[in-house]
Amino acid sequence: MSDRYARQEILREVGAEGQARLGAASALIVGAGGLGCAALQYLNAAGLGRLIIVDHDRVEESNLHRQPLYRMGDIGQPKVQAARAALAALNPGTHIEAVCERLSSTNAVRLVQGASVVIDAADSFAVTYLLSDTCQRLRKPLVSASVLGLRGYVGVFCGGAPSYRAVFPELPGAAGSCAESGVLGTAVGVLGTLEAHLTLALLLEWRPSVRGRMLSLDLRTLHVGGFSFGAAREPTETPIPFIAPAEVAATDVVIDLRSLTEAPVSPFQSALRIEVESLERAQLEFPGEARVVLCCRSGLRAWRAARTLRSRGHEKLALIALGE
Numbered sequence: 001m002s003d004r005y006a007r008q009e010i011l012r013e014v015g016a017e018g019q020a021r022l023g024a025a026s027a028l029i030v031g032a033g034g035l036g037c038a039a040l041q042y043l044n045a046a047g048l049g050r051l052i053i054v055d056h057d058r059v060e061e062s063n064l065h066r067q068p069l070y071r072m073g074d075i076g077q078p079k080v081q082a083a084r085a086a087l088a089a090l091n092p093g094t095h096i097e098a099v100c101e102r103l104s105s106t107n108a109v110r111l112v113q114g115a116s117v118v119i120d121a122a123d124s125f126a127v128t129y130l131l132s133d134t135c136q137r138l139r140k141p142l143v144s145a146s147v148l149g150l151r152g153y154v155g156v157f158c159g160g161a162p163s164y165r166a167v168f169p170e171l172p173g174a175a176g177s178c179a180e181s182g183v184l185g186t187a188v189g190v191l192g193t194l195e196a197h198l199t200l201a202l203l204l205e206w207r208p209s210v211r212g213r214m215l216s217l218d219l220r221t222l223h224v225g226g227f228s229f230g231a232a233r234e235p236t237e238t239p240i241p242f243i244a245p246a247e248v249a250a251t252d253v254v255i256d257l258r259s260l261t262e263a264p265v266s267p268f269q270s271a272l273r274i275e276v277e278s279l280e281r282a283q284l285e286f287p288g289e290a291r292v293v294l295c296c297r298s299g300l301r302a303w304r305a306a307r308t309l310r311s312r313g314h315e316k317l318a319l320i321a322l323g324e
Contacts, residue, residue: 004091005047018204019047025203026050028115030103030131031122032079033057034066034185035145038192039119039199041069044087046200050095051087054111055079055122056102066185102323103127104244108134117159117199120144121192125171126242126299126321132157132164133239141211143198145191150184152191155214155229156198162212162232169235171303187219240306243318248293253286255279257296257305258322267322268295276301280308291316297323 008014014022025048029036032055044051059067059074059082067079074082080098087096101107103122112118112134120131123146135142141159146152157164194215201210212230217223245267248254256263256271257279266273274282276296286292292314294302299321306317 004093008046013206014204021205022047022200022203023049025116026052026114027117027119027199028052028054028111029119029121030054030111030127031120031124032067032069032083033063033121033123034183034188035121035123035147035192035195036119037067037069037083038189039121039196040083040087041090042193042196043199044091044094044096046196047091048094048203050097052097052099052111052115053080053083054099054101054103055083056100066183066188068185068189103130104246105130105242106244106246109138112140113138115140117202118142119195119199121195123147124298124321124323125303126319128164129171129239130242133241135159136163136165136234141202143195143202145195147183147188147191149182150187150220151216151218152187153214153216154191154194154198156202156210156212159202160211162229163234165239166232166234167214167229169237170307171300184219190217190219238315240303240310240317240319242299243293243320245320245322247318248320249291252291252293252318254293254295255305257294257301262297263322266295271295276305279305283312284309286314289316291318293318293320295320295322297321 005019009019027048032053057079059070059077059079061075069083069086078100080100084096084098108130118135118140120128128144135158139159142157145154198210213228215226254268254271256266256273257276259275294305296302299319302319
């Protein structure tokens with residue numbers, strides 16, 4: 001028994017066999033922000049053999065109150081590279097891969113299929129649904145968390161449990177962001193640490209299994225809730241997929257739902273500029289069998305518009321979350 005893992009190997013829930021299992025495992029962590037920093041530190045310290053970190057952002061000073069992997073000297077650097085350096089300094093025995101890319105439908109399968117467990121730490125509805133769809137197809141377990149302000153939740157989906165879509169078939173009507181609504185660093189740390197804990201529980205095959213379980217926390221009132229969703233049924237309706245901008249075809253009809261004030265220029269030169277409220281009032285006609293691709297910042301307005309169009313008989317639909 002090495003000194004590094006001695007205290008956890010003593011646990012009957014781990015032991016030498018469990019530690020060897022962790023050393024042979026790999027985890028894909030999508031998002032190296034507040035959730036990801038906490039999850040990465042504990043999985044690295046616990047001795048996972050391989051960590052694949054996916055994030056396209058760079059370190060900003062406003063990140064530092066809730067992303068303690070980074071230092072002032074990391075500002076301006078890609079998060080995945082700064083995270084890899086910090087984690088390697090803590091535990092050089094873990095193989096760490098840094099993927100400086102935005103997760104999308106063009107790389108999701110490639111990244112997910114090589115991991116034992118997938119961790120959704122991006123706090124993005126578009127990423128969560130894309131990961132859930134991919135993990136469900138590849139039968140990989142997905143640990144997903146979200147936090148805003150002082151409240152959050154974490155759950156284990158797919159890989160033998162119902163998908164995220166089975167529990168949340170509809171996107172919410174609105175969503176905040178850390179920049180708009182605020183977030184406390186300790187709240188993010190608690191949820192990210194729980195993601196790491198559930199990942200270890202999956203890899204160590206604890207019984208009863210954490211698959212199909214969700215935990216919710218209000219860290220202002222200290223209320224803890226949760227439920228089992230093991231009996232949730234998968235939606236029978238074909239899901240409306242999130243796609244990457246590069247997957248837009250010349251024959252697609254692209255609708256950019258952002259206002260001209262919000263985004264004066266669309267990345268799609270031929271895009272129709274219609275805000276979602278106007279689309280809901282209008283009776284639009286589209287040529288032939290063209291696919292309609294709906295775009296907005298987070299994906300929520302695109303989802304709302306797609307549901308409207310589907311209710312009018314349009315079935316060939318896709319969504320794009322353009323991000324910041």
